[in-house]
Amino acid sequence: MPAENIQYGLVVVGSIRYENGVIENLKTRIPKPPSLPIMGKALPIETTFNLPLPLPSWQPGSGFGSRSIDLGGLEVCRVSTFKRVWAAYEGGPGNLGATFFEPMAIPQGFFMLGGYCQPNNRPLNGWVLVAKDGAALAKPTDYTLVWSSESLKMKQDSHGHFWLPVPPDGYIAVGLVVTASPEKPSVDSIRCVRSDFTEPSQAETSIWVSPNNATESLKVSSSRPQSRGTRALGVAVGTYIAEVNSSVNPLRCLKNNSSSYTSYMPSRSQIDALIRTYSPLFYFHPKEKYLPSSVRWFFSNGALLYKKGNESNPVPIEPTGSNLPQDGSNDGLYWLDLPVTKVGKGKVKKGDLQSSEGYLHVKPMYGGTFTDIAIWLFYPFNGPSRAKLWVVNVPLGRIGEHVGDWEHVTLRVNNFDGGLYKVFFSQHSGGTWVDASELEYQACGGGESNRFVAYSSLNGHATYSKPGLVLQGSRKIGIRNDTAKSCLTVDVAASFSLVAIDYAAAGGSVAPPPWLNYMRKWGPKITYNIAEKVEKVGNVLPRKLKSAFHGLVKSLPSELFGEEGPTGPKVKTNWSGDEASC
Incomplete structure (x- = not known):
């Protein structure tokens, strides 16, 4: 059978096996041709x-939306118009390569601090900061050539x-300069920053890696401040890090x-406008039995507070959570649970979609140059998990069940x-960051x-x-995460409550609900024998699937099994x- 006549897929002829572009049992292995850029x-x-x-047009009330920010x-200011400098058409996501840019239309008196880079597999959606000339x-004084693609055998435009x-x-230096010429760029093309206006940076997401035939390997990643949080002062520049032969990153943010680093954060009225502009519509699976509810509904329908050492006398919870222990730490002394009666448990487990609302937490990020809006949903009960082993779906009994489930999405707004x-x-x-260009957006009112x-x-x-379907595990073996559209939805714009603002917002702060300061478990510790349940499931599987199943269970975090009640x-x-990305 001539190799050139074989189509991709699986073919077995005698002792010859051909699968996914590879012929086995021949002296020469014929690999599947590499993916190429989209031709034409x-x-x-x-x-x-x-x-x-x-x-x-954001209503006035703070420095938010004023186009430039004074870092003391x-x-x-932020520039999102670019001129393409160099592009590679192999490597990176989808093997489509990456493109390197420098900013254009820089305001008069401002200067480039570094270039921008993005993989070719999604629409251009980037930005870099440029800075106003001054003592900072x-x-x-010169440039050092850190890497060149001249010796590479790959598709590139220069x-x-x-x-x-x-x-x-x-x-x-807080950024690099890329040229299509071997000549050094002009020292007038970029500016360095006084050291007291910089902090350590780190690689975030891989953008592009040079092919294996490179004399010196290059890994390009997006950059972010090393220290991040509501009080951290590092500011992302929007540039990238280029590591040669795993060298240490010399750039800073x-x-x-x-x-007053939070003076450019949104006011109360601007927060409301941001929610009206960007708030999500949550879709729940058409087979979902365990829907969200408001916290008030959960408390008002029989949720109970337990105390260690006095488990026989649980206490009903006030609708606002005003009788919950406040502050402190997750010391194991208290936990919440479902109503005692079977009817009450069944009702509360199902949740109440009509009462559901998004609980909003607004905080500064990247030194007050971004606003994070975390939108939390509360679920009274988390249902059981299912595994997928190749083409076989395996119910996991009660594995995955727990009381009190908090999930969220976070909007990052510049x-x-x-x-x-x-x-x-x-x-x-964990979780995943998704670029605005890759989101699905709602059609509202036609x-x-x-x-999104x-x-x-x-x-x-x-x-x-x-x-x-997303599998938590490998591509063929893992815990199922099934999502789909249905008539079961929560529209955050129509129902939300602002529970915390982590800065002095113009227009006033918010009083947090008492339940927010309850720092203990929102569900009891599960006491059933997970190992026994796993063994029961494994015993009914064929030997090959049994081995794969046990390997899957061992690889998953204990959080998935719900052995401990979740915290708020x-x-x-x-x-x-x-946020902690997976």
Whole structure:
């Protein structure tokens, strides 16, 4: 059978096996041809992403949306218009390569701090900060060539040359310059930043890695401040990190030195406007039995407070949670549980969609240059899990069940013009950031909107940006997370409660509900024997599936099994810190 006549797929002829482009049992293995850029079609990056609707005019009330931010002696603004410098058409997501840019239309008196880079598999949607000239900026004295693509055998539109600015004493480079020429760029093309306006940065998401045939390997990643949280002062520049042969990153991010670094955060009225503009519509699976409810509904329908040592005398909870223990720590002394009666338990487990609302926590991020809006949903009960072993679906009994489930999405909005940057979707013990260009947006009133869609997984309530199946594990073996559209929805714009603002917002602060300061468990510790349940499930599986199943169970975090009752939003590390991506 001539190799050139074989189609991709699986073919077995005698002792010859051909699968996914590889012939076995021959002296020569014939690999599947590598993926190529889309020939004759525009790459996604050749289209610039815009939100479905123009941004509204934010009501005055703070520095939010004022286009530039003073970092305490260094004024910066955000530029999202770019000139392409160099592109690679292999490697990166989808093997479509990546493109490197430098900012254009820089306001007069401002200077570039570094270039921008993005994978080619999605529409162009980027930004970099540029800074106003002054004592906090200085020209580089020279450049060091850190990497070149000249020796690479790959599809590229020219040769890329990566230059690290050499700063004068007391200054730091916060970005690189890429050229299509081997000649050094002009020292006038970029500025270095005085060291007291910088902080350590770190790689965030991989963008592009050079092919294996490179003499020196290059890994390009997006950059973010190393220290992140509501009180952290590091400011993302929007540039990238280029690590050669796993070298240490020499670049830094900016630092907000202003004594009032939250002065560019949104006011109360602007927060309301942001919610009206961007708030999500949550879809629940059509087979979902365990829906969300409001916290008040949960308490008013028989939820009980237990105390260690006095388990036989649980206490009904006031609708606002005013009789819950306040502050303290998660010391195991208290926990919540469902009503005692069978009827009461059954009712509360199902939740109450009509009462559901989003609980909003607004906080500064990246030194007050971004606003994070965390939107929390409460579920009285988390349902059982199911595993998928190749084509076999395996119910896991009560594994995954627990009382009191908190899930959230977080909107990250830039404070320069109020544009939506990206959204975090929480998924069990971690989650995923999704760029604004990759979100699904709602059609409201028959027209377009900037409000995105979120999908809650069946029983487990992990959130996703697209419908379908996601396996927690490998591509063929894992815990099922099924999402789909249905008539079961929560529209956050129609029902939300602002429970916390982590800065002095113009227009007034908010009084947190008492339940927010309850720092203990929202559900009891599960006492059934998980190992026994796993063994029962494994015993009914064929040997091959049994081995795969036990391997899957061992690899999953204990959080999934719900052995401990979950804690409330304020106990989570992301309450005062950054989101933890998977």
